[in-house]
Amino acid sequence: MSVAELKERHMAATETVNVLRDKLKQKRLLLLDTDVAGYARSQGKTPVTFGPTDLVCCRTLQGHTGKVYSLDWTPERNRIVSASQDGRLIVWNALTSQKTHAIKLPCAWVMTCAFSPSGQSVACGGLDSVCSIFNLNSQTDRDGNLPVTRMLSGHKGYVSSCQYVPDEDSHLVTSSGDQTCVLWDITTGLRTSVFGGEFQSGHTADVLSISINGSNSRMFVSGSCDSTARLWDMRVASRAVRTFHGHEGDVNSVKFFPDGNRFGTGSADGTCRLFDIRTGHQLQVYYQPHGDNDVPPVISIAFSISGRLLFAGYTNGDCYVWDTLLAKMVLNLGSLHNSHDARISCLGLSADGSALCTGSWDTNLKIWAFGGHRRVI
């Protein structure tokens, strides 16, 4: 009896929430008189144009034997760490395109990797539900493998994404398939705070991606299979600061805009969106209609250092360069000469913005940079 009653009340409450959510959506639509692209166009802005040599592949990092799933740059010294299905993390010197470390992982199913702000250690996580930290300076064992410095265990699902808190080698945020994000203290190996989970206003499905605000490192945003993105304050673990609705599919990738007041999302519904964290509005949708009904999901996104360009990798192998201002697709990296042979699965801009690194299922990483010679007179 009481169970049925409770069920009823739960249903009613859910209904109310949905109605309110719809109302909010309506209200938001009312308040939004234009989007970024519309305004920019009215101001007479023209999209960025790309010549054939403006973005060229200048390095090919070969060495993995499996699909590359994740990559990350160091803030300085131009090194890259990449994680691949072959069960290895490789640390690259991006300038010489040589490997400096090849770390064999205890669990081959790695999904994410990150470089620490100091460049001294790398972190990775995957299906083993553990985030492993490797100190690059530690002694290798007999077989030449780097030992795990610390295991951050506590997640009940796979670790889908991890990122160091900027300028802090000892703190790391992970997102997981157990619907939570966790802030870790690496020195103790313990969870500092858990975002979501039992608490209200947490994600209701697997969290797939996180991004920490570059200008305010206390804030981070997470994207989840519940097709929302949520903004969190690391000091307030109990509830999300804001929930961003809009996507109609899993949010596969989130990335803060360089100025820290906006963030971009890439979703399984085939769109990228730009959200404002202060107003909670959706500023712009980036969607390229395809001829057929096939809508390739977005896997990974990255912003250029100025924010004018948004790089987005799709499951069909395309990698579009969007002009964020005019919402126009200006280049398809996937179709360029000597581009990857397979799906581009991860993207990353170097800290100074001078180069883009792409990792692909064809086991290679490529570094793209400005090729010079914009216009030949």
Place this chain on the structure above:
Amino acid sequence: MDTKLEDGAEYSFALEYHGPPITRNLPRAVPINVDRIPVAAVVSPVTLPDKLSLPIVHPLSATEIGKKFSKECKLGSSSELLTVSPTSVISFEPGKNGVGEGSFSKELGLGSETSVSPSSVNNAFEEREPSNGPSSNSNCVMSGELSSDLESSNRDYGANGGNDLGFSSVNHDNSLEMIGGVGSSGALGFSDSFEKSMELSGSLQKRVSSDCKERLDFNESSQPDWDSSESVMSMDYPSSRVSSCKFGDGKNESSRDVRRASLVRFCDIESDDEDTDKEFSRAEPEVVIAKREPAVKVRKGACYRCLKGSRFTEKEVCIVCDAKYCSSCVLRAMGSMPEGRKCITCLGFPIDESKRGNLGKCSRLLKRLLNDLEIQQIMKAEKLCEVNQLPPEYICVNGRSLYHEELIMLQSCPNPPKKLKPGNYWYDKVSGLWGKEGNKPSQIISPHLNVGGPIKADASNGNTQVYINGREITKVELRMLKLAGVQCAGNPHFWVNEDGSYQEEGQKNTKGYIWGKAGTKLLCAVLSLPAPSKSSSPCGEQVNSVISRSFPDYFEHRAIQKLLLIGYSGSGTSTIFKQAKILYKDIAFSEDERDHIKLLIQTNVYSYIGILLEGREHFEEECLNILRKTSSSDDTELTGCDEGNVEKTPYSICPRLKSFSDWLLKIMASGALEVIFPAATREYAPLVEELCSNSAFRATYNRRSELKTLPSIASYFLERAVDILKPDYKPSDLDILYAEGVTSSNGLSCVDFSFPEPAHDDDVDSEDPHDSLLRFQLIRLQTKGFAENCKWLEMFEDVRLVIFCVSLSDYNQYVNDSDGSSVNKMVLSKKLFESVVTHPTFDQIDFLLLLNKFDLFEEMIEQVPLSQCDWFDDFHPVISRNRSNNSNRNNINNNPSLGQLAFHYTAVKFKKLYSELTGRKLYVSLVKGLEPNSVDAALKYSREILNWDEEKNNFNSSEYSVYSMDANSFSN
């Protein structure tokens, strides 16, 4: 400068050019014709003679060039002189000179007055600077440098003059490096002209050269120069693109001259470079080496990429095609060296066997360019990557080339042959003696390795008529034997074991030990014969056990067969996983693991007790209600004596236990059981003991089937609760098998194993050496994450077989889904099965369905009909007929039991479903997860499936059915 000129005159083509201008056609033409007959042959003869006669004169005097060629500004005079080898550039310009200056300079577009003056180059640089987002930094620097150079230098000098200036500013201290630098700029000129892109030449030079100098001090410079250094591949791209558009506006009459000139000059160089590479890599190594050599001689030590440098320039060599690259080109020609020092184009090709000795030995040049860690990685990759390994067919042991597995065995044995090179060897399996065919033994390696054929009598080409293990020994050996005191009179046939004990053939008693005396080893050393080292203890027995040996990474990677084990939660995947661990691992669970499991089991037991106590409260209330109802008449009396007369029901417990119970339930409700209990075990064990003997508790326990939340496995532990909760409890394998949650803490767990070889392992081994090296990895996945579009299932594309586990007893079990309605677990299993089977990742992978918990199922089916589950509702007819029969003669053998019938029915259901979804055949096996033999059989069945998969092509369709029948019966 002078000395360099001399160098150049000695070694480079320039000698050939300016010496005999007309005849020069011939030496150059020969290599061209081999590779590119049509282009070179047709074009060159027409244009070369008249045009080239001019240029050759010019480059000789530096000053003259400076004046004459100032307009073209192709190369600074200094660079021309410095490196004589860039004939390309030199000859090129004269060509222009001769034909038409104006049109040429237009074509070149660099530094010429007509079209693009240096300032316009400058413009181009500046222009790209603001427009580019990503790479402003280095560009700024460069263009700044460039423009200042340009301004300060003579305008006529143009870009290249500036370039040289920039160069010398960096490299002025070292003339050797200077050569390298200049060489690189020359390379650019070369490649430009080859691609007919005159437009970019200047700027490209700039970029490359700046790149060169940055590379030299890469590790110090944190300045990124992405724009400046494109990889080899990408290099072609922009230049060719630009050249094509350039041709659009600048195709004057003269352009064809340029093209011809360039073709003659550069195509041959470039093309024979590339073409030989290709030919070479496809051909047999021996052939290739022969082919490769002349090319090297022709170029006399120039870098293969920039064509600069002399024999004395330090160079790195490709271990495949023998191409040599100078320090400024090596990184771009070889890229990230995933297989060691190979040109990018040579990746994936086997190495030149003559260079095997150099594998993993780093050159000074690389050490200068890269840091220690990078070099370490390259050398490691070079030594260990699969393509670089010795091809097994090159090694011939006892007259038979090796298989891959044999070579691995040979190399990974405790005492492997040193410096194994391609060739013919003999190997004495009994004593471990090893030598080159036709020679005396060179080494004693691990004995009893199953490699190659049987040893031949003439293996070492001996003529002493004394035999050791069937091999006629050499004179040196005989002398050693004699000196060691072995009786060799009468040409005996010896039988020598690995420990040196010898006996005469046909006799049983050991006559002695060859290496037993101290002097013998010294003697062996003197005669350069091998003697066993101390470490080689008799370990013949262990050699064949595969697990104890470690294999190189690449081999492991290849040989492991991955089996993915999935199933709906509660289907017993974890039991099967644990069973596999217990079955195939020497140490199934380490001490740490066991400790962990012990705590886990104890916590579980507490939670079971908690559930029982909760049930007890429930039952007590129930009883009280009944009591109240019955005694409702004397209601007043009851309330009156409430204090003293507590109602007694079979489920009441004393206050002390009651408080414990309340406390336990409170902790359970708060979810902190794991945190508190393992630590508190000692304290509460006595209480639990008391509780277990409590009648109320036992009464509840007897009604445990009514408690839905209590897992069926709980009774196994509750029966022994007192023992288990003792601090010194050690979980047995069986306990671990029964325990819940041992593997589910992680989303994924995997175990590597190989099937232990059967007792008659020698026969099997000799038949199929591959089989003994087969290793399996059982990967168990938790199914929680299998959402609609599971993100990471694609990570398992390399599994060989998916083992899908279904608990047969699920047909009678229900779970509450998110909406609160109860759903049959079999239906959920089916749903999961459908989604996994149709996942694109698995569309080529075989599935094995394990129907688990058959023991439970057999019991259950007698009480609850299979049609309990909606999916199985058409099982009725079969049941009705058999049930009446079965109840009477349940144990009669020839009639299958109801359980078996139901199993077959279920299997068919799944098979139909599978073939509807995929059109393929589903393998099904019956398993009792708790019985080791049953799991062993199921996993061996999976091995059969894999074997079958490999052999499928050898069978025709009729044999198919026979084979699969066998497999099925085997699984039962």
